[in-house]
Amino acid sequence: MRTILHVDMDAFYASVEMARDPSLKNVPMFVGGSARGVVLSANYPARVYGITAGMPSTRARRLCPQVMVVHPDFDHYTEVSKAVSAVFDTLTDKVEMTSIDEAFIDLTSALRRLGGDAGIVAEGMRAQIMDEQRIPCSIGIGPSKFIAKLASKAAKPDGLKVVAPDAVISFLHPLPVDAIWGVGEVTAEKLHRLGLMTVRDIANTPRPTLQRALGEGQGRLLFDLAWGQDDRSVLSREPAERSIGSQETFGCDTDDEEVVATEILRMAARTAARMRAQSMVGQVVTLSVRFADFTTITRTGTLRAPTDLTGEIHAEAMRLWRKLHLQRARIRRVGVRVEKLAEKDDTYVQPTLDEPTCGWEQAERAVDRAVLRFGPTAVQRARLTVRAAQAT
DNA sequence: TCTGGGGTCCTAGGACCC
DNA sequence: TCTGGGGTCCTAGGACCC
Numbered sequence A: 001m002r003t004i005l006h007v008d009m010d011a012f013y014a015s016v017e018m019a020r021d022p023s024l025k026n027v028p029m030f031v032g033g034s035a036r037g038v039v040l041s042a043n044y045p046a047r048v049y050g051i052t053a054g055m056p057s058t059r060a061r062r063l064c065p066q067v068m069v070v071h072p073d074f075d076h077y078t079e080v081s082k083a084v085s086a087v088f089d090t091l092t093d094k095v096e097m098t099s100i101d102e103a104f105i106d107l108t109s110a111l112r113r114l115g116g117d118a119g120i121v122a123e124g125m126r127a128q129i130m131d132e133q134r135i136p137c138s139i140g141i142g143p144s145k146f147i148a149k150l151a152s153k154a155a156k157p158d159g160l161k162v163v164a165p166d167a168v169i170s171f172l173h174p175l176p177v178d179a180i181w182g183v184g185e186v187t188a189e190k191l192h193r194l195g196l197m198t199v200r201d202i203a204n205t206p207r208p209t210l211q212r213a214l215g216e217g218q219g220r221l222l223f224d225l226a227w228g229q230d231d232r233s234v235l236s237r238e239p240a241e242r243s244i245g246s247q248e249t250f251g252c253d254t255d256d257e258e259v260v261a262t263e264i265l266r267m268a269a270r271t272a273a274r275m276r277a278q279s280m281v282g283q284v285v286t287l288s289v290r291f292a293d294f295t296t297i298t299r300t301g302t303l304r305a306p307t308d309l310t311g312e313i314h315a316e317a318m319r320l321w322r323k324l325h326l327q328r329a330r331i332r333r334v335g336v337r338v339e340k341l342a343e344k345d346d347t348y349v350q351p352t353l354d355e356p357t358c359g360w361e362q363a364e365r366a367v368d369r370a371v372l373r374f375g376p377t378a379v380q381r382a383r384l385t386v387r388a389a390q391a392t
Numbered sequence B, C: 001t002c003t004g005g006g007g008t009c010c011t012a013g014g015a016c017c018c
Helices: A012-020 A057-063 A074-089 A108-114 A118-133 A145-155 A165-172 A185-193 A199-203 A207-214 A216-226 A257-277 A310-324 A360-374 A382-391
Strands: A004-009 A029-031 A068-070 A095-099 A102-106 A137-142 A160-162 A243-254 A280-291 A296-307 A331-343
Touching (some): A012 A029, A012 A074, A074 A095, A074 A102, A074 A118, A102 A145, A108 A118, A118 A137, A137 A145, A185 A207, A199 A216, A207 A216, A243 A257, A243 A280, A257 A280, A257 A310, A257 A331, A257 A360, A257 A382, A296 A331, A310 A360
Parallel strands (some): A029 A068, A137 A160
Antiparallel strands (some): A004 A137, A243 A331, A280 A296, A280 A331
16 A cells, blocks of 8 residues: 655745745735736635636736735746755655646655654654745645545645545545546536536446546546546656647737737747757647637647757748638737657757758857847847837 | 636547558 | 448647646
8 A cells, every 4th residue: 555645835836925025924915917817826815805826817906906916936936846845855756746836755665664654754844844945835645646636635724634545435425526636617517417516426427427428538537536546656757848838918919910920939939949948859830829709729730850940930830820811810829839849869850952051050059048148138039129129 | 907828638530541 | 333440640629737
């Protein structure tokens, strides 16, 4: 039997900001606040007003006009996250950071080695994180990742919850269906239409019925989870990234082709720069377009060879854009993403006879160096400077 | 002033091949 | 002058998570 911990930082971004500026502690506050953005993280005083993560900022301000809004500082959050994961690393190497503020830890072999009780180890961790970073977290302990994750949610805020192997079913079955990881709004609604409200209801439904309603894969997964069956292991090596992309919502919807084209260039440049920074190349380019009514379409195209160059990614994204033949559609957001990534060093690039490389690669690397030294506006394509100039 | 930006994974359908 | 069945690959869409 395994002993898995799930550590979940409470209101992570908001907590980090409150640790930095304690005057934010007792007033309603959220991190977020771009014009058309959403709440990224809200502190508990803000939650009293009904403000929750994912809610449009405009609505949050309406619910609580005096709320303090803090703009996110992701570099700082990443630093704190690394410091927190260093605490886990002192106990075992079986640590899987699943996001900036969550981790699974498999303590099975560490406990066998050192002896002791998982609950005491977990309380020690919570105390150390509070001591070093001044932020609270909640920890769930269970015999699988699935149960540990549900337990950490039950432990919130700032708590610990242990679910022993013989208590799994009694803990699990009363929960609502959307407590299950992977059941969101749409799937929950499908389950409700079948009359299934709790995990127990799912467990008591024949598996083939679930598979007909939800598809073979998801139906099987849900049935197994409803009986507490989950043998996924804690992956200490993080899996290779599969895609890199950028997208941005316009300040207001636009039907101006020029504005859209400029934004596609900006997204291609941002994506390519991040790929170069990580020494990755990619061969599949996806353009996504979200319309004013929130419908979204995507188009993908495959390059002849993997690349990390703005010019090539941009050219493909624009080819996909022109292929849409949109006529004065109102557009909310565009995005560019590159998939089928590979390490640049492992990739042999076929030299082509018809296209001399004409120094683009060297030019873009020089730009990267200038941006590192002088900041993101140091060197830009002429087209991208227009908007900045207009704004001044 | 409704609804971000970073991702992963799954499924359905069509093309193509045997 | 009839038309199965699989397998694989690709694309588009969508659900979901933090």
